[in-house]
Amino acid sequence: MSTQTGRSPLAENTVVDVDVHLRIPLEELADYCDEPYRSTIKRPTYTAVHRSGWDRYMGGNIQKESLPDAETVYRKVCEGFDVDYPIINAFPVLASVPEDDRAVNMMRAYNDYLLDNYLDEYDNFRGLLSVATQDPEAAADEIDRMSSEKRIEGVYVLNSGAHLPLGHPDFDVMYRAAEDHGLHVAYHASAGAPFARDFPIQDSAINRFMATHVLAHPWAHMLTVTSLLVNGTPEKFPDLNFSFLEAGLSWVPYMMFRLNKEYGMRRREAPLLERSPEEYIRDQFYFASQPIGEPNDPRHLERILDVVGTENLMLATDYPHWDFDHPDALDRHLRQFYPEETRAAVLADNAVEAFDLSI
Amino acid sequence: MGEHVVVSASELSEGDRVVVELEGREVAVFRLDGDLHAYLNWCAHQGGPVCEGALTGTYESSYDREGNEVSLSWCREGEVLMCPWHGWEYDALTGECFSRRSVALPSYPVEEVGGDVVVTL
Numbered sequence: 001m002s003t004q005t006g007r008s009p010l011a012e013n014t015v016v017d018v019d020v021h022l023r024i025p026l027e028e029l030a031d032y033c034d035e036p037y038r039s040t041i042k043r044p045t046y047t048a049v050h051r052s053g054w055d056r057y058m059g060g061n062i063q064k065e066s067l068p069d070a071e072t073v074y075r076k077v078c079e080g081f082d083v084d085y086p087i088i089n090a091f092p093v094l095a096s097v098p099e100d101d102r103a104v105n106m107m108r109a110y111n112d113y114l115l116d117n118y119l120d121e122y123d124n125f126r127g128l129l130s131v132a133t134q135d136p137e138a139a140a141d142e143i144d145r146m147s148s149e150k151r152i153e154g155v156y157v158l159n160s161g162a163h164l165p166l167g168h169p170d171f172d173v174m175y176r177a178a179e180d181h182g183l184h185v186a187y188h189a190s191a192g193a194p195f196a197r198d199f200p201i202q203d204s205a206i207n208r209f210m211a212t213h214v215l216a217h218p219w220a221h222m223l224t225v226t227s228l229l230v231n232g233t234p235e236k237f238p239d240l241n242f243s244f245l246e247a248g249l250s251w252v253p254y255m256m257f258r259l260n261k262e263y264g265m266r267r268r269e270a271p272l273l274e275r276s277p278e279e280y281i282r283d284q285f286y287f288a289s290q291p292i293g294e295p296n297d298p299r300h301l302e303r304i305l306d307v308v309g310t311e312n313l314m315l316a317t318d319y320p321h322w323d324f325d326h327p328d329a330l331d332r333h334l335r336q337f338y339p340e341e342t343r344a345a346v347l348a349d350n351a352v353e354a355f356d357l358s359i
Numbered sequence: 360m361g362e363h364v365v366v367s368a369s370e371l372s373e374g375d376r377v378v379v380e381l382e383g384r385e386v387a388v389f390r391l392d393g394d395l396h397a398y399l400n401w402c403a404h405q406g407g408p409v410c411e412g413a414l415t416g417t418y419e420s421s422y423d424r425e426g427n428e429v430s431l432s433w434c435r436e437g438e439v440l441m442c443p444w445h446g447w448e449y450d451a452l453t454g455e456c457f458s459r460r461s462v463a464l465p466s467y468p469v470e471e472v473g474g475d476v477v478v479t480l
Contacts, residue, residue: 062443325405326407326444329405
């Protein structure tokens with residue numbers, strides 16, 4: 001992967017990548033589905049998961065990568081990026097599936113596929129089970145079903161295009177199941193079709209992918225964080241940890257401090273909270289580095305990292321998506337600004353703690 | 360340090376490129392607009408293999424305040440080097456980055472000597 005010779009500084013460290021994606025072909029997924037969903041997904045004229053038509057790859061000039069099998073994950077992520085433990089998600093866009101019952105069947109299929117084809121193949125692979133947010137009860141059942149799999153470390157929740165804000169009490173059954181089984185909850189946002197569900201009016205008025213892509217991820221996370229705190233979800237489930245993938249870090253200070261301010265003025269509207277929003281965020285929330293911000297003055301990123309807290313920060317590449325970060329995009333700042341023990345925490349230890357990783 | 364023959368001149372036609380490893384560095388030589396250009400194959404963004412990317416064009420735009428009009432034109436076709444990792448654009452004739460004015464690809468002296476293309480590191 002590296003185009004210049006020389007040993008990567010990451011080779012000496014334990015590295016956990018908390019966001020590695022699959023793109024599972026629907027014709028292969030169909031074999032893991034029950035009828036009638038299998039036939040529905042296999043129908044060639046039917047777009048089972050709606051995808052938007054944006055020019056994501058700049059006319060094909062940005063490479064479109066995929067990880068079609070476990071060996072490719074090992075070669076490109078573990079060997080290419082010096083990642084010791086990739087935490088793999090199937091990246092299903094279940095919120096875009098129009099029939100709730102089909103989304104639930106596909107949810108189970110994605111999880112079985114992930115186990116069979118990836119997590120069972122290499123000892124150092126770890127995974128997140130996916131849930132369909134259309135049906136929180138079914139999501140809870142799926143968490144129960146998958147919880148005995150030792151390489152499943154958490155629950156992957158797409159929070160773009162979700163049907164209700166994710167702190168809504170309807171989801172408590174899902175969070176209770178995750179807490180009962182010691183599983184982490186990871187929220188992942190997405191541009192494209194899910195963003196169009198969240199913000200249909202704005203989406204229809206945007207005609208460059210850059211605009212939708214910049215906005216989609218932080219908006220989804222801002223809604224989720226707000227919903228979780230106003231509804232008291234971290235107070236209801238104090239043993240649960242939450243992480244936020246794919247929006248970087250710079251949005252976090254703003255939300256932390258604004259939520260503090262609103263909580264001071266309107267405490268009775270979030271009566272379950274017994275501490276400030278910032279305290280819950282610092283205690284139970286973790287943030288993945290990708291896409292790392294690119295200020296013109298790198299010292300400004302150090303300040304963001306300090307405010308968010310390096311103890312709440314985890315490395316993520318988002319590989320193989322087009323906007324992935326090479327691990328060095330974060331690590332070069334860690335090497336420059338922090339002592340080795342802080343660097344080691346961000347590269348691995350924080351993820352071990354957040355996911356209670358069995359490594 | 361030193362001079363390196365990277366390819367014979369006849370093998371590098373107009374619009375061609377070659378990527379070679381010299382002294383532990385990947386270096387690319389392009390022949391564009393009749394001139395040779397040698398750059399490090401290392402994107403300033405995140406180290407992607409920029410010199411293996413597409414030679415494409417880009418958009419330029421300007422705003423006419425008086426007429427309240429924005430003009431958009433596709434230009435520099437074949438002269439914009441785009442990194443295949445994340446799309447950073449560089450002027451293939453100078454190595455300068457289009458989105459970061461202070462950034463440029465490291466370049467090296469390159470010339471034809473006795474029918475060979477020679478890069479000096």
